[in-house]
Amino acid sequence: MNSSRPGPVILIVATAVALFLLMPLIAVIPVSFTPARFLSMPSGTLSLRHYQALIDNPAWGQSILLSLRIGILSSAIATALATMFGLGIWMFQPRFSALLIGFVLLPLVVPPVVSAMTLYFP
Amino acid sequence: MIGKTITSRKILLLAPLLLFLGLAYVVPFLGVVRWSFTMPEVGLGQYRALMTDPLVQSVFIRTLRICLIVTAAVLVTAYAIAYVWVRGSSVQRMLAEFCILVPFWISVLTRAFGWLAMLSNRGLINTWLQSAGVISEPLALARNELGVIIGMTHFLIPFAVFPIASAMRSIDERVLLAARGMGASRTRIFWTVFVPLTYGGLIGAALIVFVFALGFFVTPAILGGGRSVMVAELVYLRIFQSPDWGLGAAISVVLVLFIGALLALMRRFIKPAHLIG
């Protein structure tokens, strides 16, 4: 009873969308092998110079480590706070739960640059 | 006293996040609001500037234009892939899910650079077209509004797919069968039954996409190349480059109020559970 398997039109559009979604992610790979200093497609020769730099320059290694540390710490704190809140809402169903949930979701819709500026506030 | 312990447990569970957001978000934002009225001097000067400054005006108009175009493009593309994700054969469903989730998990920065690698003058598309002899001069695909629209559409498709797919999944299969049994063609069923039954999901998706698009920063900054500045980038420029904190704060306040009003107006279409599908 497959009353509405995708027809040809929607399949063509969806295939185009799927390619559109994957394209830039695939495009990044050849660019990383370019011998040039600027963002470009490698023409003729491939080079590992950018990967070499990643290893040689201690700044890259340090920043990757810093990213990892911040990522782990902030996700741990966020998960802990959100889990407690979620449990609280689920267990007690407080009177204004919709309002409370709306409040904690606010950062989702506040433009990141406004958040950044807000946090910049001394 | 059981009542007392329940209250204290409730506070213990709910308070940390509320307190954190209060201290890390609400209080500082109130500070930003204060800036907008006090910097450089006390008064409504920044808001008056905001209303009259032609640069600010043009950025607002461009932002609205880009957001509307992106929202329309996202809805159409997301609808097509969501349809295959929900109603395709098992192989089609798997492929669609892969194409939706992989970009979703990859950082906004990587995706913007990916598009730069595709669209820039020495990027994939121009290199191919030139080597194939189709064009002699590279097409201006990036560092303009077109690049921004492409990058933002790409970023926002998954966010629209989730609410749309959720609406599609909740359609009763028998309703579609009934329409078929009454002699309706597939095209007719799609436009007169299927699509109307997903209006809720479409409106929710449009809202999410539009609101996210309004605050976009990274993608326009990279793909716009400073030439098609959107409002978020303008705030950034006012605060971190030409110290004009008051105007930056005023724009932020207007932006947040606008988003708040939009969400309040459309709140019956927002289902937080549908955001992640």
Place this chain on the structure above:
Amino acid sequence: MPQSMQPGDAKAAEIKAVSIGKTFGAFHALKNLSLDIGRGEFLTLLGPSGSGKTTFLMILAGFTAPTTGRLVMDGKDITDVPAEDRSYGMVFQGYALFPHLTVEQNIAFPLKVRGRSSADVKRKVGEMVERVGLIGHEKKLPAKLSGGQQQRVALARALVFEPSVLLLDEPFSALDKNLREMMQQEVKRLHQETGTTFVFVTHDQSEALALSSRVAIFNHGELLQVGKPQDVYERPSNRFVAEFLGEINLLPLDTVELNGETAAGKFEDRTIVLNKSITLAGKKAVAAVRPEHMFISASPQTSDCNAITCRVEGATYFGASTKYHLRTRSGTSLAVSMPTASTSPIAPQSDVWVSWPVHQGFLLPDGG
């Protein structure tokens, strides 16, 4: 009543199903089923869940393709005709109304699909709304209607384009008892008024007997028996049909002899005479008698009746009837249902005679 809706209208179709089979992987949902559906009849497909009755209805509708066999409508092979081109009326379990359309728009949908003029659509919808008693509800959305009203919309929508066949898939399963009986009468009336061929699926035996001109009983993907309600109820061809259609007493018989139209066998020390409705392989069989065909008395009834001795173990009062629970001397339990008004109460633990007319009992194969 519009001219086109007269009883016996040529719109009613006859359908022949020839050796229909359906497998889902290794599962045989339908096995070699052949069935003729007559013009304008009310045929009920009856069976427990998983018996294949709904699969058969979906094959009739064209939503499911049979693995083997053919479907022939009015002499034309329609096996490969898709559902949208068969355009039978269909009432789904749960009604499947369009939730975004009003009552009026729901009923108008099949007419609009057929490209009828808006004046025609308006007139037909108006007629149908009146016919199913929905006046005043035209502008409401389905969610604002009661279960019975939704049912009426579903019926109106399925009948408005005057289909040659109406298929109904367990349409009453969501309704409470009173509403259910009312809607059953409504459907029966619509069948008489339209003269269309109705094919109805249910697992409720009393509903099947009350509504149909014929009943087809399904089990494990097989069609076990087709016949008029009285025939399948009083002359079931096998034990499953006998038990599925209602409570039945089964008495194991020894040394069964067949003499023309009747059969005789021994139960305990009595000779039991029955209708012979089956052919028998061995000497063993079961006598089957419905509880309401038996009666209890102090002495055996002999004229054209069978009689056995039993002990009363208890009684259940049902208002109009009372059901007595009894046990024979050899330990077989029996149920006898008698009108409450016509009998004086029978004391528990008393020894009584249970009798029934010869023509009311029938023979069934042992163990099958």
